[in-house]
Amino acid sequence: MTDHKADEAAIRVEGLHKSFGELEVLKGIDVTVRPGEVVCVIGPSGSGKSTLLRCVNLLEEPTAGTVALSGTELTDPDVDIDRVRRRIGMVFQSFNLFPHLSVLDNLTIAQRRVLGRGKDEAERIGRANLRRVGVSEKESAYPAQLSGGQQQRVAIARALSMDPELMLFDEPTSALDPELVGDVLAVMRRLADEGMTMMVVTHEMSFAREVADRVVFMDGGVIVEEGPPSRVIGDPQHQRTRTFLSRVLDPAAADVTEDSAPPGR
Protein backbone atom coordinates (compact mmCIF):
# COMPACT_ATOMS: atom_id res chain seq x y z
CA MET A 1 0.00 0.00 0.00
CA THR A 2 3.02 2.28 -0.17
CA ASP A 3 2.75 2.93 -3.89
CA HIS A 4 0.54 5.96 -3.18
CA LYS A 5 3.37 8.33 -2.28
CA ALA A 6 3.96 6.58 1.04
CA ASP A 7 0.60 7.60 2.52
CA GLU A 8 0.61 5.55 5.66
CA ALA A 9 -2.84 6.49 6.88
CA ALA A 10 -5.50 3.77 6.82
CA ILE A 11 -8.07 6.53 6.82
CA ARG A 12 -7.35 10.16 6.09
CA VAL A 13 -10.24 12.61 6.37
CA GLU A 14 -9.55 16.20 5.35
CA GLY A 15 -11.80 19.25 5.51
CA LEU A 16 -14.93 17.14 5.71
CA HIS A 17 -18.22 19.03 5.64
CA LYS A 18 -21.66 17.46 5.59
CA SER A 19 -25.00 19.23 5.45
CA PHE A 20 -28.51 17.84 5.41
CA GLY A 21 -30.39 20.66 3.72
CA GLU A 22 -29.90 23.73 5.90
CA LEU A 23 -28.47 21.75 8.78
CA GLU A 24 -24.69 21.58 8.81
CA VAL A 25 -23.76 18.45 10.76
CA LEU A 26 -20.02 18.32 10.09
CA LYS A 27 -18.15 21.61 9.97
CA GLY A 28 -14.68 20.74 8.73
CA ILE A 29 -13.28 17.52 10.16
CA ASP A 30 -9.66 16.44 9.84
CA VAL A 31 -8.84 13.04 11.26
CA THR A 32 -6.33 10.32 10.49
CA VAL A 33 -6.33 6.68 11.52
CA ARG A 34 -3.06 4.79 11.11
CA PRO A 35 -2.93 1.07 10.27
CA GLY A 36 -3.51 -1.04 13.37
CA GLU A 37 -4.76 1.90 15.35
CA VAL A 38 -8.00 1.92 17.38
CA VAL A 39 -9.67 5.31 17.41
CA CYS A 40 -12.76 5.89 19.54
CA VAL A 41 -15.03 8.80 18.66
CA ILE A 42 -17.04 10.10 21.60
CA GLY A 43 -19.37 13.01 22.04
CA PRO A 44 -22.95 14.00 22.82
CA SER A 45 -25.75 12.82 20.52
CA GLY A 46 -26.15 15.12 17.53
CA SER A 47 -22.46 15.98 17.58
CA GLY A 48 -22.02 14.40 14.13
CA LYS A 49 -19.88 11.42 15.16
CA SER A 50 -22.12 8.82 13.45
CA THR A 51 -22.29 11.00 10.33
CA LEU A 52 -18.49 11.18 10.30
CA LEU A 53 -18.28 7.39 10.44
CA ARG A 54 -20.88 7.01 7.69
CA CYS A 55 -18.94 9.45 5.51
CA VAL A 56 -15.85 7.26 5.81
CA ASN A 57 -17.46 4.52 3.70
CA LEU A 58 -19.62 6.97 1.80
CA LEU A 59 -22.97 5.78 3.13
CA GLU A 60 -23.35 9.54 3.39
CA GLU A 61 -22.05 11.66 0.54
CA PRO A 62 -19.77 14.39 1.96
CA THR A 63 -20.77 17.92 1.01
CA ALA A 64 -17.10 18.95 0.84
CA GLY A 65 -13.71 17.57 1.75
CA THR A 66 -11.91 14.34 1.01
CA VAL A 67 -11.84 10.85 2.45
CA ALA A 68 -8.92 8.61 1.51
CA LEU A 69 -8.37 4.96 2.27
CA SER A 70 -4.69 3.90 2.23
CA GLY A 71 -4.16 6.52 -0.42
CA THR A 72 -7.27 5.75 -2.51
CA GLU A 73 -9.48 8.80 -2.57
CA LEU A 74 -13.09 7.66 -2.01
CA THR A 75 -14.54 11.06 -2.71
CA ASP A 76 -13.20 10.98 -6.28
CA PRO A 77 -16.37 10.76 -8.41
CA ASP A 78 -14.73 8.19 -10.71
CA VAL A 79 -13.81 5.76 -7.95
CA ASP A 80 -15.66 2.41 -7.90
CA ILE A 81 -17.21 2.80 -4.48
CA ASP A 82 -18.46 -0.82 -4.33
CA ARG A 83 -14.87 -2.00 -4.73
CA VAL A 84 -13.61 0.27 -1.98
CA ARG A 85 -16.40 -0.67 0.42
CA ARG A 86 -15.30 -4.31 0.30
CA ARG A 87 -12.17 -3.23 2.14
CA ILE A 88 -14.15 -1.56 4.95
CA GLY A 89 -16.21 -3.56 7.43
CA MET A 90 -19.14 -1.75 9.03
CA VAL A 91 -21.09 -2.65 12.15
CA PHE A 92 -24.35 -0.83 12.84
CA GLN A 93 -26.13 0.11 16.04
CA SER A 94 -29.22 -1.86 14.95
CA PHE A 95 -27.21 -4.88 13.65
CA ASN A 96 -28.99 -4.87 10.25
CA LEU A 97 -28.66 -8.61 9.77
CA PHE A 98 -30.61 -9.95 6.80
CA PRO A 99 -33.72 -11.45 8.45
CA HIS A 100 -34.61 -13.71 5.50
CA LEU A 101 -31.27 -15.52 5.62
CA SER A 102 -29.83 -17.93 8.17
CA VAL A 103 -26.82 -16.83 10.19
CA LEU A 104 -24.40 -18.69 7.93
CA ASP A 105 -26.06 -17.32 4.78
CA ASN A 106 -25.78 -13.82 6.24
CA LEU A 107 -22.03 -14.41 6.34
CA THR A 108 -21.69 -16.02 2.91
CA ILE A 109 -23.98 -13.99 0.65
CA ALA A 110 -21.62 -11.04 0.11
CA GLN A 111 -18.56 -13.32 -0.06
CA ARG A 112 -20.21 -15.23 -2.89
CA ARG A 113 -21.99 -12.43 -4.71
CA VAL A 114 -19.34 -9.73 -4.28
CA LEU A 115 -16.02 -11.55 -3.93
CA GLY A 116 -17.08 -14.47 -6.13
CA ARG A 117 -15.99 -17.10 -3.62
CA GLY A 118 -17.36 -20.61 -4.00
CA LYS A 119 -19.97 -21.99 -1.61
CA ASP A 120 -17.56 -24.24 0.28
CA GLU A 121 -14.89 -21.61 0.69
CA ALA A 122 -17.42 -18.97 1.77
CA GLU A 123 -18.93 -21.33 4.35
CA ARG A 124 -15.53 -22.30 5.68
CA ILE A 125 -14.58 -18.65 6.14
CA GLY A 126 -18.00 -17.86 7.57
CA ARG A 127 -17.76 -20.66 10.14
CA ALA A 128 -14.27 -19.60 11.12
CA ASN A 129 -15.52 -16.09 11.81
CA LEU A 130 -18.54 -17.36 13.74
CA ARG A 131 -16.12 -19.24 15.98
CA ARG A 132 -14.10 -16.09 16.34
CA VAL A 133 -17.12 -14.24 17.79
CA GLY A 134 -18.36 -17.22 19.79
CA VAL A 135 -21.70 -18.00 18.13
CA SER A 136 -20.72 -20.99 15.99
CA GLU A 137 -23.53 -23.15 17.38
CA LYS A 138 -26.12 -20.78 15.86
CA GLU A 139 -25.12 -21.03 12.21
CA SER A 140 -28.46 -22.38 11.01
CA ALA A 141 -30.60 -20.10 13.19
CA TYR A 142 -32.33 -17.00 11.82
CA PRO A 143 -31.46 -13.56 13.18
CA ALA A 144 -34.83 -13.16 14.92
CA GLN A 145 -34.04 -16.23 17.03
CA LEU A 146 -30.89 -14.67 18.48
CA SER A 147 -30.37 -12.28 21.37
CA GLY A 148 -29.21 -8.77 20.57
CA GLY A 149 -25.70 -9.56 21.71
CA GLN A 150 -25.55 -12.63 19.48
CA GLN A 151 -26.96 -10.66 16.54
CA GLN A 152 -24.32 -7.98 16.91
CA ARG A 153 -21.53 -10.56 17.11
CA VAL A 154 -22.89 -12.22 13.96
CA ALA A 155 -22.90 -8.80 12.31
CA ILE A 156 -19.23 -8.40 13.25
CA ALA A 157 -18.50 -11.88 11.86
CA ARG A 158 -20.34 -10.94 8.66
CA ALA A 159 -18.12 -7.91 8.19
CA LEU A 160 -14.97 -9.89 9.04
CA SER A 161 -15.82 -12.56 6.48
CA MET A 162 -15.02 -10.03 3.75
CA ASP A 163 -11.43 -9.75 5.07
CA PRO A 164 -11.64 -5.98 5.54
CA GLU A 165 -8.59 -3.79 6.06
CA LEU A 166 -10.40 -1.81 8.68
CA MET A 167 -13.61 -1.90 10.68
CA LEU A 168 -16.08 0.88 11.45
CA PHE A 169 -18.34 0.51 14.48
CA ASP A 170 -21.35 2.81 14.81
CA GLU A 171 -22.46 2.65 18.46
CA PRO A 172 -22.33 -1.16 18.37
CA THR A 173 -23.60 -1.65 21.92
CA SER A 174 -26.17 1.14 22.21
CA ALA A 175 -29.14 -1.06 21.27
CA LEU A 176 -28.17 -3.87 23.63
CA ASP A 177 -29.45 -4.84 27.05
CA PRO A 178 -26.74 -3.92 29.59
CA GLU A 179 -25.88 -7.53 30.43
CA LEU A 180 -25.15 -8.30 26.75
CA VAL A 181 -22.79 -5.39 26.15
CA GLY A 182 -19.78 -7.21 27.60
CA ASP A 183 -19.79 -10.04 25.05
CA VAL A 184 -19.71 -7.63 22.12
CA LEU A 185 -17.02 -5.46 23.69
CA ALA A 186 -14.94 -8.57 24.40
CA VAL A 187 -15.06 -9.49 20.70
CA MET A 188 -14.06 -5.96 19.71
CA ARG A 189 -11.25 -5.91 22.25
CA ARG A 190 -9.84 -9.13 20.84
CA LEU A 191 -10.07 -7.73 17.35
CA ALA A 192 -8.10 -4.71 18.49
CA ASP A 193 -5.49 -6.96 20.13
CA GLU A 194 -5.13 -8.82 16.83
CA GLY A 195 -4.12 -5.57 15.22
CA MET A 196 -7.30 -4.64 13.32
CA THR A 197 -7.59 -0.99 12.36
CA MET A 198 -10.77 0.25 14.02
CA MET A 199 -12.80 3.42 14.20
CA VAL A 200 -15.42 3.15 16.91
CA VAL A 201 -18.24 5.56 17.74
CA THR A 202 -19.20 4.65 21.28
CA HIS A 203 -20.60 5.70 24.62
CA GLU A 204 -18.66 2.98 26.44
CA MET A 205 -16.03 5.08 28.19
CA SER A 206 -14.38 2.09 29.84
CA PHE A 207 -13.85 0.53 26.41
CA ALA A 208 -12.46 3.78 25.02
CA ARG A 209 -10.16 4.19 28.00
CA GLU A 210 -8.80 0.65 27.92
CA VAL A 211 -8.75 -0.26 24.22
CA ALA A 212 -8.40 2.96 22.22
CA ASP A 213 -5.02 4.20 21.07
CA ARG A 214 -6.60 7.58 20.53
CA VAL A 215 -9.86 9.23 21.55
CA VAL A 216 -11.57 11.92 19.49
CA PHE A 217 -14.12 14.11 21.25
CA MET A 218 -16.66 15.75 18.94
CA ASP A 219 -19.27 18.38 19.70
CA GLY A 220 -21.36 20.55 17.40
CA GLY A 221 -19.87 19.13 14.20
CA VAL A 222 -16.22 19.80 15.05
CA ILE A 223 -13.45 17.90 16.79
CA VAL A 224 -12.95 19.61 20.14
CA GLU A 225 -9.96 17.59 21.24
CA GLU A 226 -8.19 14.37 20.51
CA GLY A 227 -5.35 12.41 22.00
CA PRO A 228 -4.56 9.34 24.04
CA PRO A 229 -7.44 8.23 26.30
CA SER A 230 -5.42 9.01 29.40
CA ARG A 231 -5.54 12.66 28.36
CA VAL A 232 -8.92 13.11 26.66
CA ILE A 233 -10.85 11.01 29.17
CA GLY A 234 -8.46 11.13 32.13
CA ASP A 235 -7.49 14.80 31.96
CA PRO A 236 -9.66 16.70 29.41
CA GLN A 237 -8.41 20.15 28.46
CA HIS A 238 -11.70 21.65 27.27
CA GLN A 239 -14.75 22.62 29.30
CA ARG A 240 -17.10 20.94 26.76
CA THR A 241 -15.25 17.67 27.13
CA ARG A 242 -15.35 17.89 30.91
CA THR A 243 -19.08 18.64 30.93
CA PHE A 244 -19.81 15.73 28.58
CA LEU A 245 -17.65 13.27 30.50
CA SER A 246 -19.11 14.19 33.87
CA ARG A 247 -22.59 13.60 32.47
CA VAL A 248 -21.66 10.25 30.94
CA LEU A 249 -19.53 8.93 33.77
CA ASP A 250 -21.85 10.05 36.56
CA PRO A 251 -25.35 10.52 35.11
CA ALA A 252 -27.00 10.67 38.54
CA ALA A 253 -25.10 13.83 39.40
CA ALA A 254 -26.31 15.78 36.36
CA ASP A 255 -27.27 19.36 37.13
CA VAL A 256 -30.36 20.39 35.17
CA THR A 257 -30.75 23.99 36.35
CA GLU A 258 -29.27 25.23 33.10
CA ASP A 259 -31.99 23.51 31.09
CA SER A 260 -34.96 24.51 33.22
CA ALA A 261 -35.75 27.79 31.45
CA PRO A 262 -34.58 30.50 33.82
CA PRO A 263 -37.29 33.16 34.28
CA GLY A 264 -36.94 36.55 32.69
CA ARG A 265 -35.24 35.42 29.46
Place this chain on the structure above:
Amino acid sequence: MPMSRRQRTRTVRGVQYGVLALVVAAMAFGANWGEIRRAFFDLDVAQALFPDIITTALVNTVVYTLLGFGFGLALGLVLALMRLSSVPPYRWLATGYIEFFRGVPALLVFIALGFGVPIAFQVVINQYVTVMLALGLVGAAYMAETIRAGIQAVPKGQVEAARSLGMSQGRAMRSIVIPQAFRIVLPPLTNELILLTKDSSLVYLLGLSLGQYELAKFGRDALNENRSLTPILVAGLCYLIITLPLGHLVRRLEARTAKAR
Protein backbone atom coordinates in the same frame (compact mmCIF):
# COMPACT_ATOMS: atom_id res chain seq x y z
CA MET B 1 -84.45 4.40 35.28
CA PRO B 2 -81.27 4.65 33.18
CA MET B 3 -79.90 1.36 31.86
CA SER B 4 -76.45 0.17 32.79
CA ARG B 5 -73.89 -0.16 30.02
CA ARG B 6 -74.33 -3.92 30.05
CA GLN B 7 -78.11 -3.71 29.76
CA ARG B 8 -77.84 -1.22 26.95
CA THR B 9 -75.41 -3.45 25.00
CA ARG B 10 -77.81 -6.36 25.42
CA THR B 11 -80.83 -4.37 24.25
CA VAL B 12 -79.03 -3.05 21.18
CA ARG B 13 -77.82 -6.54 20.30
CA GLY B 14 -81.35 -7.91 20.75
CA VAL B 15 -82.75 -5.32 18.33
CA GLN B 16 -80.09 -6.22 15.77
CA TYR B 17 -80.90 -9.92 15.93
CA GLY B 18 -84.62 -9.09 15.65
CA VAL B 19 -84.09 -7.07 12.45
CA LEU B 20 -81.95 -9.83 10.97
CA ALA B 21 -84.57 -12.49 11.73
CA LEU B 22 -87.27 -10.30 10.16
CA VAL B 23 -85.31 -9.85 6.93
CA VAL B 24 -84.62 -13.58 6.66
CA ALA B 25 -88.28 -14.41 7.32
CA ALA B 26 -89.52 -11.88 4.76
CA MET B 27 -87.22 -13.35 2.12
CA ALA B 28 -88.19 -16.92 3.00
CA PHE B 29 -91.91 -16.23 2.79
CA GLY B 30 -91.74 -13.82 -0.11
CA ALA B 31 -89.70 -16.11 -2.36
CA ASN B 32 -91.27 -18.55 -4.74
CA TRP B 33 -89.44 -21.71 -3.68
CA GLY B 34 -90.76 -23.86 -6.46
CA GLU B 35 -89.45 -21.46 -9.08
CA ILE B 36 -86.13 -21.10 -7.28
CA ARG B 37 -85.66 -24.83 -7.19
CA ARG B 38 -86.54 -25.19 -10.88
CA ALA B 39 -84.33 -22.30 -11.91
CA PHE B 40 -81.25 -22.91 -9.78
CA PHE B 41 -81.30 -26.49 -8.58
CA ASP B 42 -82.15 -28.51 -11.66
CA LEU B 43 -80.14 -31.65 -11.01
CA ASP B 44 -80.45 -32.98 -14.56
CA VAL B 45 -79.05 -29.77 -15.98
CA ALA B 46 -76.31 -29.74 -13.35
CA GLN B 47 -75.31 -33.31 -14.13
CA ALA B 48 -75.07 -32.60 -17.84
CA LEU B 49 -72.44 -29.94 -17.11
CA PHE B 50 -69.98 -32.53 -15.85
CA PRO B 51 -67.27 -33.38 -16.55
CA ASP B 52 -66.68 -30.57 -19.09
CA ILE B 53 -67.18 -27.79 -16.57
CA ILE B 54 -64.22 -29.14 -14.65
CA THR B 55 -61.97 -30.57 -17.36
CA THR B 56 -62.40 -27.65 -19.75
CA ALA B 57 -63.88 -24.60 -18.05
CA LEU B 58 -62.26 -24.78 -14.62
CA VAL B 59 -58.91 -25.76 -16.08
CA ASN B 60 -59.07 -22.89 -18.60
CA THR B 61 -59.96 -20.40 -15.89
CA VAL B 62 -56.93 -21.50 -13.89
CA VAL B 63 -54.67 -21.43 -16.96
CA TYR B 64 -55.82 -17.95 -18.02
CA THR B 65 -55.43 -16.64 -14.49
CA LEU B 66 -51.94 -18.04 -14.04
CA LEU B 67 -50.83 -16.73 -17.44
CA GLY B 68 -52.11 -13.27 -16.57
CA PHE B 69 -50.71 -13.40 -13.05
CA GLY B 70 -47.25 -14.50 -14.17
CA PHE B 71 -46.97 -11.79 -16.79
CA GLY B 72 -48.56 -9.20 -14.50
CA LEU B 73 -46.17 -10.04 -11.65
CA ALA B 74 -43.10 -9.66 -13.85
CA LEU B 75 -44.35 -6.41 -15.37
CA GLY B 76 -45.51 -5.20 -11.96
CA LEU B 77 -42.04 -5.72 -10.51
CA VAL B 78 -40.47 -3.77 -13.35
CA LEU B 79 -43.02 -0.96 -12.91
CA ALA B 80 -42.44 -0.89 -9.15
CA LEU B 81 -38.67 -0.56 -9.67
CA MET B 82 -39.29 2.17 -12.25
CA ARG B 83 -41.50 4.06 -9.82
CA LEU B 84 -38.71 3.98 -7.24
CA SER B 85 -36.02 4.84 -9.79
CA SER B 86 -33.92 7.95 -9.45
CA VAL B 87 -34.36 8.53 -13.19
CA PRO B 88 -37.37 10.86 -13.58
CA PRO B 89 -38.62 9.61 -17.00
CA TYR B 90 -38.84 6.07 -15.60
CA ARG B 91 -40.93 7.35 -12.73
CA TRP B 92 -43.22 9.31 -15.04
CA LEU B 93 -43.69 6.35 -17.37
CA ALA B 94 -44.53 3.95 -14.55
CA THR B 95 -46.86 6.40 -12.83
CA GLY B 96 -48.64 7.10 -16.13
CA TYR B 97 -49.04 3.40 -16.83
CA ILE B 98 -50.35 2.61 -13.37
CA GLU B 99 -52.82 5.50 -13.32
CA PHE B 100 -54.09 4.58 -16.79
CA PHE B 101 -54.60 0.86 -16.27
CA ARG B 102 -56.04 1.27 -12.80
CA GLY B 103 -58.52 3.84 -14.04
CA VAL B 104 -59.76 2.06 -17.16
CA PRO B 105 -62.21 -0.87 -16.93
CA ALA B 106 -60.56 -4.21 -17.71
CA LEU B 107 -63.36 -4.79 -20.21
CA LEU B 108 -62.09 -1.98 -22.44
CA VAL B 109 -58.53 -3.26 -22.24
CA PHE B 110 -59.69 -6.68 -23.40
CA ILE B 111 -61.56 -5.26 -26.37
CA ALA B 112 -58.72 -2.93 -27.33
CA LEU B 113 -56.21 -5.74 -27.17
CA GLY B 114 -58.37 -8.41 -28.74
CA PHE B 115 -59.48 -6.35 -31.73
CA GLY B 116 -57.48 -3.13 -31.80
CA VAL B 117 -53.98 -4.56 -31.79
CA PRO B 118 -54.52 -7.10 -34.59
CA ILE B 119 -56.00 -4.34 -36.75
CA ALA B 120 -53.37 -1.76 -35.88
CA PHE B 121 -50.38 -4.02 -36.45
CA GLN B 122 -51.88 -6.48 -38.95
CA VAL B 123 -50.89 -9.46 -36.80
CA VAL B 124 -52.70 -12.49 -35.54
CA ILE B 125 -51.92 -13.04 -31.90
CA ASN B 126 -52.30 -16.42 -30.28
CA GLN B 127 -55.41 -16.46 -28.10
CA TYR B 128 -53.53 -17.47 -24.98
CA VAL B 129 -51.00 -14.71 -25.52
CA THR B 130 -53.79 -12.17 -25.86
CA VAL B 131 -55.35 -13.41 -22.63
CA MET B 132 -52.00 -13.26 -20.88
CA LEU B 133 -51.36 -9.73 -22.10
CA ALA B 134 -54.83 -8.41 -21.34
CA LEU B 135 -55.09 -9.86 -17.83
CA GLY B 136 -51.44 -9.14 -17.10
CA LEU B 137 -51.52 -5.52 -18.26
CA VAL B 138 -54.38 -4.76 -15.89
CA GLY B 139 -53.05 -6.86 -13.04
CA ALA B 140 -49.56 -5.35 -13.34
CA ALA B 141 -50.87 -1.87 -12.51
CA TYR B 142 -52.25 -3.07 -9.17
CA MET B 143 -49.36 -5.40 -8.39
CA ALA B 144 -46.82 -2.64 -9.12
CA GLU B 145 -48.27 -0.51 -6.33
CA THR B 146 -48.36 -3.48 -3.96
CA ILE B 147 -44.75 -4.42 -4.69
CA ARG B 148 -43.59 -0.82 -4.43
CA ALA B 149 -45.13 -0.60 -0.97
CA GLY B 150 -43.38 -3.85 -0.06
CA ILE B 151 -39.99 -2.61 -1.24
CA GLN B 152 -40.44 0.60 0.72
CA ALA B 153 -41.39 -1.39 3.82
CA VAL B 154 -37.93 -3.01 3.92
CA PRO B 155 -35.90 -0.98 6.45
CA LYS B 156 -33.27 1.37 5.04
CA GLY B 157 -30.62 -0.31 7.20
CA GLN B 158 -30.89 -3.43 5.04
CA VAL B 159 -29.65 -1.60 1.95
CA GLU B 160 -26.97 0.15 4.00
CA ALA B 161 -25.73 -3.17 5.38
CA ALA B 162 -25.70 -4.68 1.88
CA ARG B 163 -23.89 -1.68 0.36
CA SER B 164 -21.35 -1.60 3.18
CA LEU B 165 -20.50 -5.21 2.26
CA GLY B 166 -19.63 -4.00 -1.21
CA MET B 167 -22.85 -4.95 -2.99
CA SER B 168 -23.91 -2.69 -5.84
CA GLN B 169 -27.32 -1.02 -5.75
CA GLY B 170 -28.74 -3.63 -8.13
CA ARG B 171 -27.21 -6.57 -6.28
CA ALA B 172 -28.54 -5.28 -2.94
CA MET B 173 -31.97 -4.95 -4.55
CA ARG B 174 -31.93 -8.49 -5.95
CA SER B 175 -30.36 -10.36 -3.05
CA ILE B 176 -31.57 -8.43 -0.03
CA VAL B 177 -34.50 -6.08 -0.64
CA ILE B 178 -36.72 -7.88 -3.15
CA PRO B 179 -36.75 -11.25 -1.32
CA GLN B 180 -37.84 -9.46 1.84
CA ALA B 181 -40.35 -7.28 -0.02
CA PHE B 182 -42.05 -10.34 -1.51
CA ARG B 183 -42.41 -11.89 1.91
CA ILE B 184 -44.17 -8.73 3.04
CA VAL B 185 -46.51 -8.51 0.04
CA LEU B 186 -47.35 -12.20 -0.26
CA PRO B 187 -50.83 -11.78 1.31
CA PRO B 188 -51.91 -8.80 -0.86
CA LEU B 189 -50.45 -10.53 -3.95
CA THR B 190 -52.58 -13.58 -3.22
CA ASN B 191 -55.59 -11.27 -3.03
CA GLU B 192 -54.57 -9.99 -6.43
CA LEU B 193 -54.63 -13.57 -7.70
CA ILE B 194 -58.21 -13.93 -6.46
CA LEU B 195 -59.24 -10.74 -8.25
CA LEU B 196 -57.56 -11.93 -11.45
CA THR B 197 -59.38 -15.27 -11.21
CA LYS B 198 -62.64 -13.38 -11.42
CA ASP B 199 -61.38 -10.96 -14.08
CA SER B 200 -60.53 -13.94 -16.26
CA SER B 201 -64.30 -14.15 -16.94
CA LEU B 202 -63.80 -11.23 -19.34
CA VAL B 203 -61.87 -13.47 -21.69
CA TYR B 204 -65.16 -14.28 -23.48
CA LEU B 205 -64.88 -10.83 -25.10
CA LEU B 206 -62.04 -12.14 -27.22
CA GLY B 207 -64.27 -14.75 -28.84
CA LEU B 208 -63.48 -18.28 -27.77
CA SER B 209 -63.73 -21.65 -29.40
CA LEU B 210 -65.46 -24.39 -27.39
CA GLY B 211 -62.24 -25.84 -26.04
CA GLN B 212 -61.19 -22.41 -24.79
CA TYR B 213 -64.32 -21.75 -22.71
CA GLU B 214 -63.70 -20.71 -19.15
CA LEU B 215 -66.17 -20.94 -16.28
CA ALA B 216 -68.26 -17.82 -16.84
CA LYS B 217 -68.65 -18.32 -20.59
CA PHE B 218 -69.29 -22.01 -20.12
CA GLY B 219 -72.01 -21.25 -17.58
CA ARG B 220 -73.70 -18.65 -19.75
CA ASP B 221 -73.74 -20.93 -22.78
CA ALA B 222 -75.27 -23.74 -20.77
CA LEU B 223 -77.80 -21.27 -19.40
CA ASN B 224 -78.98 -20.38 -22.91
CA GLU B 225 -79.18 -24.02 -23.92
CA ASN B 226 -81.13 -25.24 -20.92
CA ARG B 227 -83.22 -22.19 -20.03
CA SER B 228 -82.11 -22.81 -16.46
CA LEU B 229 -79.95 -20.75 -14.12
CA THR B 230 -78.42 -23.89 -12.63
CA PRO B 231 -75.20 -23.65 -14.71
CA ILE B 232 -74.59 -20.19 -13.27
CA LEU B 233 -74.84 -21.56 -9.75
CA VAL B 234 -72.51 -24.44 -10.57
CA ALA B 235 -70.01 -22.13 -12.28
CA GLY B 236 -70.13 -19.87 -9.22
CA LEU B 237 -69.35 -22.84 -6.97
CA CYS B 238 -66.44 -23.72 -9.23
CA TYR B 239 -65.00 -20.23 -8.76
CA LEU B 240 -65.26 -20.77 -5.03
CA ILE B 241 -63.27 -24.01 -5.40
CA ILE B 242 -60.41 -21.80 -6.59
CA THR B 243 -60.87 -18.69 -4.48
CA LEU B 244 -61.77 -20.11 -1.06
CA PRO B 245 -58.47 -22.00 -0.61
CA LEU B 246 -56.62 -18.89 -1.79
CA GLY B 247 -58.49 -16.80 0.76
CA HIS B 248 -57.55 -19.31 3.42
CA LEU B 249 -53.94 -19.10 2.26
CA VAL B 250 -54.00 -15.30 2.60
CA ARG B 251 -55.14 -15.55 6.22
CA ARG B 252 -52.43 -18.09 7.01
CA LEU B 253 -49.76 -15.95 5.36
CA GLU B 254 -50.97 -12.90 7.26
CA ALA B 255 -50.84 -14.81 10.53
CA ARG B 256 -47.30 -15.94 9.73
CA THR B 257 -46.22 -12.39 8.91
CA ALA B 258 -47.78 -11.12 12.12
CA LYS B 259 -45.86 -13.72 14.10
CA ALA B 260 -42.55 -12.94 12.40
CA ARG B 261 -42.69 -9.33 13.54
